[in-house]
Amino acid sequence: MPGSGAAAPRVLLLAPSAGPGGGVERYLDAVEEALLAGGATLTRLEAPQPAATPATTVASQLAARVDFARRAAAAARRLGRLDALVAGHPDLVKAAAGAASLGGARRVPVLCHGADIWRMPPADRALLSRHPLLRPVTVSSFCAGALAGPRLARLLPPGVPGAWRATLLAEGSRRRPHAPVPTVLSVFPLADWADKGVPTLLAAVATARAELGPVRLVVAGRGPAPGALHELLSAEPDAELDESPDDDALARLYATADLFALCTRTRASGPRPCGEGFGTVLLEAQLAGCAVVGPAFGGSREAYQQGVTGFTPSDESAAALAEVLVGLLRDRARLTRTGRRGAEWAESVTRPEDHVRAVYQALLDSPPVTSPDPARPPVAAAAAAG
Structure with a gap:
């Protein structure tokens, strides 16, 4: 012992x-x-x-x-x-x-x-x-x-705390049919919406809608959400805001999304530096069986297997993110398989x-x-x- x-x-x-x-x-x-x-x-x-x-x-x-x-x-x-x-x-x-x-x-x-x-x-x-x-x-x-x-x-x-990990794995193990409209999810503290790249995500999803048809976007996290975020999302079609969901509700959001995207900006200098050191939410999404897209820069590539359980845009532009989203959302069956691989990998490393x-x-x-x-x-x- x-x-x-x-x-x-x-x-x-x-x-x-x-x-x-x-x-x-x-x-x-x-x-x-x-x-x-x-x-x-x-x-x-x-x-x-x-x-x-x-x-x-x-x-x-x-x-x-x-x-x-x-x-x-x-x-x-x-x-x-x-x-x-x-x-x-x-x-x-x-x-x-x-x-x-x-x-x-x-x-x-x-x-x-x-x-x-x-x-x-x-x-x-x-x-x-x-x-x-x-x-x-x-x-x-x-x-x-x-x-x-x-x-x-x-x-x-x-x-990942034990009870939360078990909740995510259990939610991800439930088999659900695809909803008619694919869903992209992003989760972060809502006060940090600008640093988390919401404007870029909205622009990329708009490009995906133009090429593929309707795409639902859900933004969730600890609130309250600033008024600017409310205004930004309310102006977008098929965009929803979920303030401070409890763990059961958050696990369901992860498990029912087709794709999770974290778009944190990386700025190591200036008046307000920001960046993603790891991105625990990427692990959480994979535990629930959801494929992930991580930030272009920062430490998040250690939170998933590039090209296997998750994907990374080439830079922080909306065009680079849209290219990844469109390529993945074209084949929802592939996304489901990727999510299952993500759940297996995340379970093994947590x-x-x-x-x-x-x-x-x-x-x-x-x-x-x-x-x-x-x-x-x-x-x-x-x-x-x-």
Whole structure:
């Protein structure tokens, strides 16, 4: 048994506020689940979500960060010597470094997910580069390259929380007849619609309609959706918006779509950098049996098998995306076969027991204390720090 006779590792996880939802939350949920399944004693401390109002000031945001850093340090001191203090987002790097110094921790992995790498303030980047305990951990080779300046990063590709994975696989296993009109689906936090390439997707779908006839477009994700997105989609034929679907509804959207498309723009500089570090939604769509189209650039090519379970446009233009969409939507039977291959591949690369071992190696430099049981997902909950 891996780690037999070893003491349970003690881990404090600093998690960002819930924010707009999406891959970061799923990523952290899977990490937390894996740590528990491998036998760790885990305490989670979640940063408060700032009030998104015009009255929110820079001073109040700074005060909230200082208060969270204080609470993180208090939790670390109370828990004693930690095997790992995990910062779940680069925004928490200062709080993690301070808590580790005051409370004691053997290592401080900092989880970096994508666009947050380019948006990291220079002071935080310098801290990540120089602090002896901090070590970046990221989701793809693309992101590891972006972090090569601060420090060589370890790779920990996303896992999928057990219950959510089971829901997706079950929904995808249901055989359904083709709907009369093919459906293209895109899922992302709705506030990020511009960075996620919605205008380009709309233009590409319009080209597909001109060549093939009616094509339904569904945009879904954590809301509320900005008014500009409502206006954009309401002006389009056969375009629908699904705000904050629950997991059952989201799994059905994945399983009933003919094709999933994620069109994230990649900008590593400028006033608002953006990019896709991995694209967990691509894995989710494949688990539900849906073929996928990923962004032209970024780290998403590690989220599917190019030409087998998913496809990539040659660039970020609407013309390049339309070429891929038209080629795939012409043959819906082929898309169904591609989706089935995607489900088989995604199931094989998201097995919980494999993710447990990967999490322990990346974050703790050790095997799990207890052998992960693929038939029994963990039911214990992490303790919440006060």
